[in-house]
Amino acid sequence: MKFKARVWKFGDNINTDLILPIQAFYLPAAEQPRYVFHANRPGWVDQVKPGDIVIGGRNFGMGSSRPAARSLKNLGLACLVAHSINGLFFRNCVNFAFPAIECPGVPEAFDEGDVAEVDFEASVVRNVTRIVTLEGRRMPSKLMDLVKAGGIYPLLEKEGLIAPKP
Amino acid sequence: MTIAEKILARKSGQAKVGPGDLVTVEVDTVVLIDNSFTASRWREILKVRDPDRIVVVFDHRVPASTQDSAAAHRTGRRFVQKFGIKRFHDVGYDQGISHQLVADHGYALPGTVLVCSDSHTCSAGVFNCIARGVGEPDVIYSAIKGETWFRVGETVRYELAGRLSPAVTTKDAFLQIAGTHGDHATQNIEFGGPGIAGLSIAARKTLTTMGAELSAEFATFEADDAMLDWIRARRTEKSAQPLEAVVPDKDAKYAAVRKVDLAALEPLVAFPDTVIENSKPVAAAAGTRIDQAFIGSCANGTLDDLELAARILKGRRVAPGTRLLITPGSQAVFREAARRGIVTTLAEAGAVVTPSTCGACGGGHLGILGPGETCITASTRNFKGRMGDPSARIYMASSATVAASAIMGAIADPREFIN
Numbered sequence: 001m002k003f004k005a006r007v008w009k010f011g012d013n014i015n016t017d018l019i020l021p022i023q024a025f026y027l028p029a030a031e032q033p034r035y036v037f038h039a040n041r042p043g044w045v046d047q048v049k050p051g052d053i054v055i056g057g058r059n060f061g062m063g064s065s066r067p068a069a070r071s072l073k074n075l076g077l078a079c080l081v082a083h084s085i086n087g088l089f090f091r092n093c094v095n096f097a098f099p100a101i102e103c104p105g106v107p108e109a110f111d112e113g114d115v116a117e118v119d120f121e122a123s124v125v126r127n128v129t130r131i132v133t134l135e136g137r138r139m140p141s142k143l144m145d146l147v148k149a150g151g152i153y154p155l156l157e158k159e160g161l162i163a164p165k166p
Numbered sequence: 167m168t169i170a171e172k173i174l175a176r177k178s179g180q181a182k183v184g185p186g187d188l189v190t191v192e193v194d195t196v197v198l199i200d201n202s203f204t205a206s207r208w209r210e211i212l213k214v215r216d217p218d219r220i221v222v223v224f225d226h227r228v229p230a231s232t233q234d235s236a237a238a239h240r241t242g243r244r245f246v247q248k249f250g251i252k253r254f255h256d257v258g259y260d261q262g263i264s265h266q267l268v269a270d271h272g273y274a275l276p277g278t279v280l281v282c283s284d285s286h287t288c289s290a291g292v293f294n295c296i297a298r299g300v301g302e303p304d305v306i307y308s309a310i311k312g313e314t315w316f317r318v319g320e321t322v323r324y325e326l327a328g329r330l331s332p333a334v335t336t337k338d339a340f341l342q343i344a345g346t347h348g349d350h351a352t353q354n355i356e357f358g359g360p361g362i363a364g365l366s367i368a369a370r371k372t373l374t375t376m377g378a379e380l381s382a383e384f385a386t387f388e389a390d391d392a393m394l395d396w397i398r399a400r401r402t403e404k405s406a407q408p409l410e411a412v413v414p415d416k417d418a419k420y421a422a423v424r425k426v427d428l429a430a431l432e433p434l435v436a437f438p439d440t441v442i443e444n445s446k447p448v449a450a451a452a453g454t455r456i457d458q459a460f461i462g463s464c465a466n467g468t469l470d471d472l473e474l475a476a477r478i479l480k481g482r483r484v485a486p487g488t489r490l491l492i493t494p495g496s497q498a499v500f501r502e503a504a505r506r507g508i509v510t511t512l513a514e515a516g517a518v519v520t521p522s523t524c525g526a527c528g529g530g531h532l533g534i535l536g537p538g539e540t541c542i543t544a545s546t547r548n549f550k551g552r553m554g555d556p557s558a559r560i561y562m563a564s565s566a567t568v569a570a571s572a573i574m575g576a577i578a579d580p581r582e583f584i585n
C-alpha cells in the first residue's frame with residue numbers, strides 16, 4: 001500500500017474525545033466523521049480531502065476504546081503517521097483497517113501542507129516537499145495482513161462467526 | 167522477565183518474550199459492556215469459545231438514559247440469554263462500573279489475561295494480571311476465538327516507599343507520575359516496593375486504572391497476601407486452580423526504575439484538558455471558582471473514596487452555587503456506604519449521590535457540564551469536552567481535594583479539613 005498526498009499536522013497527545021466526541025458517540029457510524037476535531041479544529045472536516053494524510057506527534061490517540069480510528073478512515077484519510085501511537089488506538093487502526101505507522105521524528109520532518117509519500121509495507125515515509133526520508137517502526141506482518149484484509153470484521157464474517165452487517 | 171513479560175510468555179506458550187515481540191495469547195476473561203451493544207457498533211456473534219469466560223456489564227448508561235441505550239441493553243440481554251452467560255451485571259443489585267465489578271467479584275486472577283472494550287481495563291492489573299482495554303472488534307474476536315494479540319513493550323517499574331499522609335491519596339501519586347514523566351505509550355508499568363503494603367486494594371486500583379491515562383500497555387502490581395486474600399474472599403469457583411503470584415525475575419530488564427516516596431507527596435491538581443505534564447500543587451489552583459464537583463468513576467468510586475469524602479464533608483455543607491455529584495463504583499459499594507452511614511453524611515452535606523454508573527465521568531448522562539462551566543473531578547479524564555460542552559474547564563484531583571473544593575465552592579487544599 002502506497003500513498004502520496006498532502007499532510008495535515010497535529011500535535012502531541014491528540015485524544016479520542018477530540019476525534020470522536022461524546023456528541024457523536026452514539027450516532028450512526030456514517031455520521032460520526034462530521035465531528036472529528038470539532039472542539040480543537042472546527043471546520044477541518046470540510047477542508048480535508050479523501051486520500052490526505054494525518055501527521056501526529058507523541059501519543060496520538062490517547063484515551064478511550066471508542067472506534068475513533070474508524071472515523072478517520074471513514075473521512076477518507078489514507079493513513080496516519082505519528083511519532084508514537086497509543087496502543088489502544090493502534091489496535092483500532094488495525095481493527096478497522098486504517099494504515100498507521102509509528103515513525104519517531106516525523107513531526108519535525110513535516111510542515112502542514114507538505115506532500116508525503118508513504119510506503120506502508122516498508123514503513124518508509126518521505127517528505128516530497130522537503131526531500132527527507134524517514135523509516136518508521138514496521139507493523140508486524142500479521143497485523144499488516146489484517147489491515148490489508150479490511151480488519152477484523154470481514155475476517156470473522158468470512159468464517160461465519162459473526163452475522164453479516166445488517 | 168518483568169511481570170508483564172512473564173505472563174505474556176506463559177500465555178503465548180513461549181519460554182521467553184521481550185520488547186518488540188508480537189504475541190498471540192489465550193484470553194481467560196472477556197468483559198463486554200453496554201456500549202458494545204449499541205447499534206452503530208455491535209456485530210452479532212454467532213459462536214463463542216466459552217460462555218464461562220465472558221462477563222457482561224451494563225455501566226456506561228444505566229439505567230438506560232436514551233432510547234438507543236435501552237435498545238443496546240436489550241441487544242445485550244439477548245446475547246446473554248442466547249449463550250447462557252452466567253456472569254451478567256444488569257441494572258439492579260449487581261449493577262456497577264465494569265472495572266469496579268471485576269474487583270468486587272474477584273474476576274481477575276494473578277497470571278491471567280483479561281480484556282474489555284474499555285480503555286480503563288488496565289484497572290484489573292492490581293490483581294497481578296495482564297489486563298488491557300482493547301477495541302470492540304478485539305473483544306468480539308476474543309469472545310469468539312478465545313485469544314488475542316499483544317505487542318510486548320518495555321517495562322517501567324515504580325518502586326513505592328513510605329506511607330501517604332492524611333488527605334493525600336494514590337490519585338496524587340498518579341498526578342505526580344503523570345506530571346513528571348508524561349505518557350508511557352508502548353510501555354508497561356509495574357508497581358512494587360515496600361510502600362504497597364500500606365495501600366488498600368482500592369488505593370492500588372486507582373493507580374492501575376489511571377495507567378490508561380499514561381497510555382500504558384499494561385499496569386500491573388506485584389502480588390501480596392492482602393491482594394490474594396481479597397480474591398480468595400470473593401471468588402466463587404472454589405474448585406479452580408490455586409492462585410499463583412507472578413514475580414519479576416531478579417535479572418528483569420526495565421526501561422527505567424523510578425522511586426515514588428508516598429510520604430513526600432502533597433495534594434496535586436491537573437489543569438484542564440490533559441494530565442500529561444500538567445499537574446501542579448493544589449495551591450496553584452486554589453481559589454478557582456467551580457460550578458460542579460464530581461467524585462466517581464472506575465478510578466475513584468471506591469468505598470475508600472466515599473469514606474474520605476464523608477470525613478471531609480461531615481457536619482459541613484456544599485457551597486451555594488456549587489453542585490457536588492458522587493457516584494459509587496458499584497451498587498455493592500453503594501450498599502456498603504449506606505450501611506456505614508456514609509451516604510447519609512454525604513447527602514446531608516448537600517451532595518447528590520447517584521446510582522452506580524459511568525455517568526458524569528463519560529459525559530453521557532447524569533451531570534453533564536454546560537458551556538463555560540468549571541468542574542473539579544475525581545474521575546479518570548479531563549479532556550476538552552469530556553464531561554459535556556467543550557468550553558467547560560475540567561480540573562482533576564483526588565476525592566479529598568474535590569470534597570474540600572465543593573465545601574469552598576472553589577478549588578481548595580484538603581489538608582485544611584483533615585489532619
Ligand code: SF4
Binds near residue numbers: 226263286463465523
Ligand atoms: S467510569 Fe469513566 S473511565 Fe471508567 S469506564 Fe466509565 S466512562 Fe470509562
